[in-house]
Amino acid sequence: MTPSDTARTDLLFYLQSARDALLWKLEGLPEYDVRRPLTPTGTNLLGLVKHAAGVELGYLGDTFGRPSGEPLPWLADGAEPNGDMWATAEESREDIIGLYRRAWAHADATIEALPLDTAGRVPWWPDGRDELTLHHAVVRVIADTHRHAGHADILRELMDGAVGMNETNTSLPSDDPAWWEAYRDRLERAAREA
Incomplete structure (x- = not known):
């Protein structure tokens, strides 16, 4: 496996x-x-997925002359600001998940x-500062997606306590509610004492 193949495998993973x-x-x-x-700025789970779909189609499609043909009306000129960050009542969960896939x-x-x-040109960046490599674009999309997955993790924890990267990997030191209550109380005391 060449270094480029290894890098590509890591990026995709x-x-x-x-x-x-x-x-x-x-x-x-x-x-x-x-x-x-769930936040003052309207952050919501389905909106994060909708946003992530548009990011991937833009940075890893249009930027490299590979348009997907997917209609993204929330990104059109004159569209409502932030329209990619929430789902309308007409947009089903299945539609948005399908778009993301x-x-x-x-x-x-x-x-x-x-x-x-490979050099690409980001259509929405200013002229003269709109070029990047595919490697850079993939790293940018990974960072953006992980950032939003972190947002989603916090939103979901606030709703029903579900946390972690997936069902089998919470990356938490305990699953005992009493442990977490004592831990949170300790943090609250430390914050107040500070």
Whole structure:
């Protein structure tokens, strides 16, 4: 395996782990809970998935002359600001998850087809500062997706206590509610004492 093949394999692994973590946060929740705004800026689970789909299609498609053909009306000129961060009542969970899975396939095809040093041009960046390599674009998308998976992890924990990268990997030191209550109380005391 060449160093480029190893890098591509690593990039695809970490991108897919972020994708999977983001979608896992929707599992088992009713429609209202995947859509409802849980922060003052409206952050919601399904909106994070919708946003991630657009990011992948843009950075790992359009940027490299590989448009997907997927209609993204929330990104069109004159569209409502932040329209990619929430789902309308007409947009079903299945539609958005399907879009995201098609975005994965399209992005993965770009990553597999092009050398990592391929130069692309980001259409929404300013002229003269709009070029990047595929490697840079993939790292950017990985960072963005993991960031939003972290948002989703916090939102889901606030709803029903479900945490972690996936069902089998919480990365937490305990699953005992009493342990967590004592731990949180200790943190609260430390904060007050400070």
